[in-house]
Amino acid sequence: MHSGSDNLDDLDDRVRDIAGLITHITTAAAFADRTVRRxxxxxxxxIRLKVTQLTRAVGALGHALADLGEAVGHAGxxxxLAASPRSTQRSEAIESTRALLHARIDSARGRLNxxxxxxxxAADRLTAPPAPSRSTSPSVTTPHPRPSPAASRTR
Incomplete structure (x- = not known):
């Protein structure tokens, strides 16, 4: 059975990654907000829509980080438990705690996805080209092909 230290190393990396994302996205949102205000x-x-989407993402990342924080507690x-004497209770406790650990990791993964x-x-909506006008009046820029004479029936 694993002591949990391998999980702690992996969790440490993921926590740092998400904390870095939170910092990066918060900085980007703050910069965009200052741009709009100036x-x-x-x-x-x-830009306001971008700020809104970025800040919502940070909220969700915070929840994922909280899930990983709980996972760290379970890994600890x-x-x-790995250091305690072997027994049926120890095995059951390890199995139960490992299930809780995996549940928190799965929850964080789901939130991140x-x-x-x-x-x-949101990015697709922000960068989508504007829909063409549905005006029924002819556009000045719309070319109108000239009618061509009908083909002759004689050879």
């Missing part, structure tokens, strides 16, 4: 430009609405409990998907969809 300048009134035609892209302000788009596994570490302690959903957050990534939401950000991807």
């Amino acid at each position: 300048d009134r430009n035609p892209e302000s609405d788009t 409990a596994l570490h302690q 959903k957050t990534g998907a939401r950000l991807h969809q």
